[in-house]
Amino acid sequence: MKTSAFWDKKMETISRESLKKLQLARLKETVRFALKTPFYRTRLKKAGIASADAIKRWEDIKKIPFTTKDDLRECYPDGLLAVPLQDVVRVHTSSGTTGTPTVIYHTKADLDSWTDLVARSIVATGAGKQDIFQNMMSYGMFTGGLGLHYGAERVGMTVIPMGGGNTKRQIQLMKDFGTTVLHITPSYMLHVHSKLAEAGMEIKDLKLRKAYLGAEPYSENTRRKVEQLFHIDAYNSYGLSEMNGPGVAFECVEKKGMHVWEDVYIVEVIDPRTGESLPDEKEGELVFTNLTRRATPLLRYRTRDIACIHKGPCACKRTHRRISRITGRTDDMLIVNGVNVYPSQIEEVIMRIPQVGTNYMIRLEKEGTLDKLIVQVEIYSKMFRGDLNEIDRLKEKIREELRASIIIHPSVELHEPGSLPVFEGKAKRVVDNRQKL
Numbered sequence: 521m522k523t524s525a526f527w528d529k530k531m532e533t534i535s536r537e538s539l540k541k542l543q544l545a546r547l548k549e550t551v552r553f554a555l556k557t558p559f560y561r562t563r564l565k566k567a568g569i570a571s572a573d574a575i576k577r578w579e580d581i582k583k584i585p586f587t588t589k590d591d592l593r594e595c596y597p598d599g600l601l602a603v604p605l606q607d608v609v610r611v612h613t614s615s616g617t618t619g620t621p622t623v624i625y626h627t628k629a630d631l632d633s634w635t636d637l638v639a640r641s642i643v644a645t646g647a648g649k650q651d652i653f654q655n656m657m658s659y660g661m662f663t664g665g666l667g668l669h670y671g672a673e674r675v676g677m678t679v680i681p682m683g684g685g686n687t688k689r690q691i692q693l694m695k696d697f698g699t700t701v702l703h704i705t706p707s708y709m710l711h712v713h714s715k716l717a718e719a720g721m722e723i724k725d726l727k728l729r730k731a732y733l734g735a736e737p738y739s740e741n742t743r744r745k746v747e748q749l750f751h752i753d754a755y756n757s758y759g760l761s762e763m764n765g766p767g768v769a770f771e772c773v774e775k776k777g778m779h780v781w782e783d784v785y786i787v788e789v790i791d792p793r794t795g796e797s798l799p800d801e802k803e804g805e806l807v808f809t810n811l812t813r814r815a816t817p818l819l820r821y822r823t824r825d826i827a828c829i830h831k832g833p834c835a836c837k838r839t840h841r842r843i844s845r846i847t848g849r850t851d852d853m854l855i856v857n858g859v860n861v862y863p864s865q866i867e868e869v870i871m872r873i874p875q876v877g878t879n880y881m882i883r884l885e886k887e888g889t890l891d892k893l894i895v896q897v898e899i900y901s902k903m904f905r906g907d908l909n910e911i912d913r914l915k916e917k918i919r920e921e922l923r924a925s926i927i928i929h930p931s932v933e934l935h936e937p938g939s940l941p942v943f944e945g946k947a948k949r950v951v952d953n954r955q956k957l
């Protein structure tokens with residue numbers, strides 16, 4: 521039966537009316553803190569918000585300008601710090617692979633609020649203190665590790681803080697400690713499956729019940745594949761370091777979208793080109809405001825993640841609205857000979873083909889003046905024992921199904937299991953060699 525307890529029933533089932541009132545009061549307080557930072561003092565005053573009193577009604581949020589990742593970079597290292605440094609107990613930064621990192625400071629109360637949301641999320645998936653939780657997300661600056669760690673401890677789960685990598689040992693620990701819940705990226709989860717046999721293990725040797733999959737976009741077909749391969753329930757977990765990390769939105773046992781914890785986050789969906797608000801069920805860019813963080817207040821932060829807000833209540837009785845799966849990012853769209861393609865469209869197609877294994881890559885090359893899209897797919901080894909005609913037919917089938925979905929004709933390469941690059945954290949599946957020529 522699909523049921524789960526509540527971590528904070530009163531807050532999770534609060535009426536929409538009370539929730540909006542609470543959001544407004546918290547938004548005002550957040551603006552008050554934001555005005556303490558050099559960045560927002562200038563930015564908000566320019567927009568006519570000289571004090572928190574400018575926020576009177578819920579709709580006044582529209583007066584607040586958006587904040588972008590570039591704004592955060594410009595504030596490096598402390599242009600967004602709203603409390604004395606001595607009140608800060610932790611700092612997280614983004615990886616900074618594409619330039620100056622972004623910095624988020626946390627007070628003790630900020631961490632407490634974040635931890636509570638993660639605890640809420642875990643309980644919403646039907647897990648609890650009886651569970652053995654193996655955290656396979658990397659610890660350190662990346663918020664996936666510590667975020668889930670503290671939430672799981674708060675719930676009272678038995679936590680195995682393994683971090684990412686060392687697959688053989690991961691599998692051994694799963695068996696030895698009877699791990700029931702994993703936190704892991706979907707790409708790494710699929711890789712773990714391909715290593716089970718090598719570790720001399722079968723699914724029946726493990727006690728896995730659930731996995732929390734997040735940190736990177738993946739398709740519904742990948743979720744299904746993980747669930748079937750491991751005989752478990754897989755839940756989508758969404759977060760970003762600018763909004764603390766995991767625990768921004770999480771699926772409940774219904775698995776029909778991720779509840780955004782709206783007492784702490786205001787979620788909006790906008791048209792990324794115009795900045796206009798979009799109605800429910802319409803896909804656009806997610807924008808979040810954190811309503812409780814004091815050390816680094818962030819107002820109307822543009823995530824670049826694409827999703828929609830679902831209409832209507834959830835059968836689990838939580839009143840907090842749900843967002844859809846993230847279908848891509850405004851900055852990961854590929855333009856191939858003028859046609860827009862999202863990597864997620866490619867994944868959706870290949871992961872529903874049974875012969876396809878657990879890994880793939882997307883490569884872009886220049887051929888003369890034209891772009892060439894190459895989809896490299898690992899297939900199960902039994903396929904390689906089949907005749908060549910069979911392999912050709914499979915290649916053609918994948919090519920045809922991709923063409924039907926993305927309009928362009930890609931080249932398809934079939935690879936043996938274990939031959940494509942493996943990612944133990946966030947996967948980087950797109951290699952674009954076009955500019956290099």
Ligand code: AMP
Nearest residue numbers: 734735736737757758759760761825846
């Ligand atoms: P970071 O700030 O490094 O934790 O990265 C956050 C980003 O990871 C988000 O903005 C999303 O692009 C991506 N992400 C996190 N969780 C998910 C998820 N469940 N589905 C899709 N993308 C995700």
Ligand code: ZN
Nearest residue numbers: 772774834836
């Ligand atoms: Zn629900």
